[in-house]
Amino acid sequence: MGKGFVQEVTAMEDDFAQWYTDVVKKADLVDYSSVRGSMIIRPYGYAIWENIKNELDHRIKETGHENVYMPLFIPESMLQREKDHIEGFAPEVAWVTHGGDEELTERLCVRPTSEILFCEHYKNIIHSYRDLPKLYNQWANVVRWEKTTRPFLRTLEFLWQEGHTCHVDAEDAKEETTRMLNVYADLCENILAIPVLKGQKTEKEKFAGADFTYTIESLMHDGKALQSGTSHYLGDGFARAFGIQYSDQNGEQQFVHQTSWGLTTRIIGAMIMVHGDNRGLVIPPKIAPTQLMIVPIAQHKEGVLDFAYDLKEKLSSIARVGIDASDKKPGWKFNEYEMKGIPLRLEVGPKDIEKEQVVLVRRDTGEKVFIPLNELDTTITKLLAEIQNNLYRKAVKLREKRTSVALSFEEFEDKLENHGGFIKAMWCGETSCEEQIKEKTSATSRCIPFEQESLSDQCVCCGEKAKEMVYWAKAY
Numbered sequence: 001m002g003k004g005f006v007q008e009v010t011a012m013e014d015d016f017a018q019w020y021t022d023v024v025k026k027a028d029l030v031d032y033s034s035v036r037g038s039m040i041i042r043p044y045g046y047a048i049w050e051n052i053k054n055e056l057d058h059r060i061k062e063t064g065h066e067n068v069y070m071p072l073f074i075p076e077s078m079l080q081r082e083k084d085h086i087e088g089f090a091p092e093v094a095w096v097t098h099g100g101d102e103e104l105t106e107r108l109c110v111r112p113t114s115e116i117l118f119c120e121h122y123k124n125i126i127h128s129y130r131d132l133p134k135l136y137n138q139w140a141n142v143v144r145w146e147k148t149t150r151p152f153l154r155t156l157e158f159l160w161q162e163g164h165t166c167h168v169d170a171e172d173a174k175e176e177t178t179r180m181l182n183v184y185a186d187l188c189e190n191i192l193a194i195p196v197l198k199g200q201k202t203e204k205e206k207f208a209g210a211d212f213t214y215t216i217e218s219l220m221h222d223g224k225a226l227q228s229g230t231s232h233y234l235g236d237g238f239a240r241a242f243g244i245q246y247s248d249q250n251g252e253q254q255f256v257h258q259t260s261w262g263l264t265t266r267i268i269g270a271m272i273m274v275h276g277d278n279r280g281l282v283i284p285p286k287i288a289p290t291q292l293m294i295v296p297i298a299q300h301k302e303g304v305l306d307f308a309y310d311l312k313e314k315l316s317s318i319a320r321v322g323i324d325a326s327d328k329k330p331g332w333k334f335n336e337y338e339m340k341g342i343p344l345r346l347e348v349g350p351k352d353i354e355k356e357q358v359v360l361v362r363r364d365t366g367e368k369v370f371i372p373l374n375e376l377d378t379t380i381t382k383l384l385a386e387i388q389n390n391l392y393r394k395a396v397k398l399r400e401k402r403t404s405v406a407l408s409f410e411e412f413e414d415k416l417e418n419h420g421g422f423i424k425a426m427w428c429g430e431t432s433c434e435e436q437i438k439e440k441t442s443a444t445s446r447c448i449p450f451e452q453e454s455l456s457d458q459c460v461c462c463g464e465k466a467k468e469m470v471y472w473a474k475a476y
């Protein structure tokens with residue numbers, strides 16, 4: 001590691017926000033565009049998204065869903081039908097008022113989410129109990145006119161998938177809400193190596209128009225939380241507003257019960273902030289576009305490049321392998337692929353070829369090992385699995401280290417200020433207490449975890465009888 005290189009990235013301990021900005025830029029994940037708050041996702045960033053998308057799409061289909069595509073625009077009149085929903089989104093909606101030179105007779109909203117578009121469609125295609133359940137998902141972009149923006153975490157336009165489903169009754173729809181939350185948790189923990197807390201949002205924090213919202217919450221390296229995926233039970237509110245009815249087995253008209261759930265490019269921000277370090281990105285092997293990068297040493301010497309290319313071809317059956325045979329110096333290449341977070345680096349030069357060995361370097365620990373050629377396949381497979389597990393374990397440890405209990409308001413403030421991370425505290429269930437906590441500490445309720453603990457019988461804010469334990473944190 002050249003010292004000069006490390007100085008290019010701000011140390012995360014000094015300025016985490018700047019570290020993040022440096023990494024997304026220097027790892028070549030994004031570029032800024034001419035519209036404030038919009039980002040260009042560069043090929044390397046997009047390759048990561050494609051891998052996440054493939055993993056998730058597979059799981060969405062495996063649980064019985066079909067992909068569809070809805071239009072980008074929503075007529076204003078249609079938007080007004082579900083009151084809570086529009087109130088929740090109105091401040092960040094972008095409007096189309098003109099088509100060419102002509103002013104439109106009705107404004108069109110650029111979808112901030114597509115509940116309404118799906119509802120309008122469901123009204124037309126659902127008639128009988130035989131049409132249910134309807135399990136649709138779309139991969140799309142949406143637009144929310146955010147005031148402050150940061151690459152991946154908050155941008156005017158972002159990519160996501162949104163599932164929208166209709167069911168015969170509440171029970172079936174609630175099951176779906178849980179099922180999809182578990183799909184997100186599985187993706188985060190087993191593919192992205194990000195441990196998550198599963199729970200329910202409070203009334204204040206739930207999705208506009210939902211009966212309830214389930215969420216998975218993760219903890220970033222700086223001790224802030226990030227909502228990583230949400231699954232909403234919509235009840236029959238949208239169905240009533242849009243008239244989505246079916247005739248049941250007795251020929252009676254019933255309203256459907258609905259769900260919606262989404263996961264966005266934000267999750268890339270989570271991956272960066274959970275695993276990254278002062279050398280740049282650290283990408284979990286299961287999601288890494290390149291899992292192993294071959295760097296030939298003294299490649300001008302006879303036989304080295306042939307040997308390296310030959311290795312690439314052989315290893316491609318067990319891993320996603322890249323090779324950098326450019327005329328840049330090996331030191332530059334080492335830095336570059338550490339910055340890009342590639343899990344393993346393979347170095348091979350004339351001496352190694354002579355000894356029938358190569359050098360493998362782990363991105364997560366920096367550990368360097370010499371491996372005989374005949375053990376290379378098994379070692380790479382083993383190391384990739386080890387790195388994946390190690391990243392998850394490290395993230396779990398970090399979360400444990402930065403989770404504390406607060407029994408009083410003073411303790412809450414103190415822990416949050418000096419310790420950061422998640423605070424577990426009892427809550428009476430009143431929104432006024434939640435608001436007070438937010439106002440005084442800027443921490444928000446992250447979730448009412450499914451796994452409850454009884455820390456005390458008093459609300460941490462008002463001292464009245466506590467109803468449940470809540471995870472609180474400052475959040476992105």
Ligand SMILES: [Zn+2]
Pocket residue numbers: 427428429430433459460461462463464
């Ligand atoms: Zn209270």
